[in-house]
Amino acid sequence: MLIPHPLLGPRDSQEFTYLGDAGLLNRPDGMAAGAEAAFHDYVYLRDNPAGVHRELWFHEQGDRSWLVVTRNTVTHEILGAELAREVALRGQEGGQ
Amino acid sequence: MRFSGFRVFKEAVTGHAGWRPLWRNPDPQPGYDYVIVGGGGHGLATAYYLAKAHGKARIAVLEKGWLGSGNIGRNTTIIRSNYLLPGNQPFYEFSMKLWEGLEQELNFNAMVSQRGILNLIHSDGQRDAFRRRGNAMILSGADAELLDAEQVRAMVPFLNFDNARFPVKGGLLQRRAGTARHDGVAWGYARGADLHGVDLIQNCEVTGFRIANGKVKGVETTRGYIAAGKVGVAVAGSSSRVMAMAGLRLPIESHVLQAFVSEGLKPTIPGVITFGAGHFYVSQSDKGGLVFGGDLDGYNSYAQRGNLPVIEDVAEGGMALMPMIGRARLLRVWGGVMDMSMDGSPIIDRTPVEGLYLNGGWCYGGFKATPASGSAFAHLLATGTPHPTAAAYRLDRFARGHVIDEKGMGAVPNLH
Numbered sequence: 001m002l003i004p005h006p007l008l009g010p011r012d013s014q015e016f017t018y019l020g021d022a023g024l025l026n027r028p029d030g031m032a033a034g035a036e037a038a039f040h041d042y043v044y045l046r047d048n049p050a051g052v053h054r055e056l057w058f059h060e061q062g063d064r065s066w067l068v069v070t071r072n073t074v075t076h077e078i079l080g081a082e083l084a085r086e087v088a089l090r091g092q093e094g095g096q
Numbered sequence: 097m098r099f100s101g102f103r104v105f106k107e108a109v110t111g112h113a114g115w116r117p118l119w120r121n122p123d124p125q126p127g128y129d130y131v132i133v134g135g136g137g138h139g140l141a142t143a144y145y146l147a148k149a150h151g152k153a154r155i156a157v158l159e160k161g162w163l164g165s166g167n168i169g170r171n172t173t174i175i176r177s178n179y180l181l182p183g184n185q186p187f188y189e190f191s192m193k194l195w196e197g198l199e200q201e202l203n204f205n206a207m208v209s210q211r212g213i214l215n216l217i218h219s220d221g222q223r224d225a226f227r228r229r230g231n232a233m234i235l236s237g238a239d240a241e242l243l244d245a246e247q248v249r250a251m252v253p254f255l256n257f258d259n260a261r262f263p264v265k266g267g268l269l270q271r272r273a274g275t276a277r278h279d280g281v282a283w284g285y286a287r288g289a290d291l292h293g294v295d296l297i298q299n300c301e302v303t304g305f306r307i308a309n310g311k312v313k314g315v316e317t318t319r320g321y322i323a324a325g326k327v328g329v330a331v332a333g334s335s336s337r338v339m340a341m342a343g344l345r346l347p348i349e350s351h352v353l354q355a356f357v358s359e360g361l362k363p364t365i366p367g368v369i370t371f372g373a374g375h376f377y378v379s380q381s382d383k384g385g386l387v388f389g390g391d392l393d394g395y396n397s398y399a400q401r402g403n404l405p406v407i408e409d410v411a412e413g414g415m416a417l418m419p420m421i422g423r424a425r426l427l428r429v430w431g432g433v434m435d436m437s438m439d440g441s442p443i444i445d446r447t448p449v450e451g452l453y454l455n456g457g458w459c460y461g462g463f464k465a466t467p468a469s470g471s472a473f474a475h476l477l478a479t480g481t482p483h484p485t486a487a488a489y490r491l492d493r494f495a496r497g498h499v500i501d502e503k504g505m506g507a508v509p510n511l512h
Binding site: 001 | 336345347348349350394395396397398399403405438495507509510
């Protein structure tokens with residue numbers, strides 16, 4: 001698989017390590033009420049869809065940036081990639 | 097129709113005219129007491145033990161494709177009970193004992209062959225870990241032997257013992273482990289279930305659950321609505337997709353695992369050899385092909401096929417361990433979809449929906465568990481209480497902090 005790195009262009013997926021669902025960017029507030037249940041869901045539960053999946057890849061053998069890659073889990077087709085930092089900042093601004 | 101030597105002889109001299117299909121192909125009834133979703137090894141075994149051991153009737157197995165079309169037909173056929181933790185090892189030893197009597201039980205040749213499994217040791221630390229594991233196996237009633245390098249050399253002289261990074265220093269051997277004919281296991285359980293009156297309904301995909309007041313009433317399928325008293329889901333690989341239709345999120349990711357077989361060769365490898373440090377394991381089928389595999393591809397996938405990097409990784413592991421494998425030509429590569437659970441251990445439990453039960457999260461260890469999984473799931477469905485060997489496989493163990501993490505990896509499903 002070739003991952004279209006937003007800064008470096010197409011890169012072999014072998015240069016990356018995989019973490020999982022991009023929902024992991026949205027870490028629960030440990031001080032909020034119900035934090036225990038929220039962290040259980042955050043750590044253990046996954047949507048695990050068959051189809052389009054947004055997921056975190058780390059460019060370990062490259063520029064060491066975290067990417068959010070949009071990929072189809074049925075066909076392995078990669079539909080896009082952006083810097084996880086930008087996705088996270090957008091999320092903090094109430095976007096997403 | 098019973099299989100026997102006499103029967104084979106009789107058919108041989110009468111032109112093989114008397115063989116009949118091994119099971120009926122019935123249309124679905126409007127309702128059943130027990131509906132098993134998934135006609136793979138675990139689903140078929142569950143239906144068999146429900147009917148045979150618990151004397152239940154009005155049972156159906158719903159399969160979206162053909163019987164045995166999932167991971168029971170895509171694994172590398174290894175059976176073993178060499179686990180460490182108390183939540184796991186008694187269950188797998190229970191499975192091993194069922195394997196040992198399976199062919200007599202089913203009157204079907206599942207080609208169970210106890211040719212042994214050898215886990216290689218490369219360091220003192222690993223020897224200590226395997227000694228501990230072996231002791232845990234013996235405590236559960238299984239067999240285990242710790243071999244030194246010379247004993248391993250006598251058994252499998254073709255290994256590269258002096259590999260610079262991973263020299264072979266010994267091994268943990270379970271002689272009662274081995275292989276079985278994967279399709280034969282599915283067919284044997286299917287035939288046994290059918291003989292006990294279970295309806296095996298193929299080309300019947302479950303498209304939804306009918307749930308009222310928190311209780312399951314039946315399943316919507318491509319062949320119409322089927323009412324059900326209890327529904328047992330045994331669809332490992334697709335557990336998340338199916339249970340999402342009941343509104344559940346699971347502690348599971350689906351990953352692709354590739355497997356490989358070479359052209360047929362003369363007998364070379366006496367049992368199963370695992371080279372965990374090099375991400376490689378190998379055995380030889382009765383047909384002569386070297387059957388081998390390695391790691392997951394590592395990313396969520398439902399594709400039933402993987403990519404080239406892992407093929408290269410497995411080939412490198414094979415060449416590092418037994419350089420002679422470089423002379424064998426690869427015949428086939430395929431992939432299967434694994435229910436990778438968050439602690440590497442399975443789930444056999446009821447769910448928050450009353451009457452709906454889940455059997456899944458088998459990671460890449462589902463095949464060897466087939467008899468015990470079916471037996472334990474049938475026990476749970478029939479009695480409402482967990483089987484003693486499967487009592488730790490609860491769905492809520494993650495929330496309670498009672499994970500069964502053999503590898504101590506944490507909640508990283510692609511590393512289990």
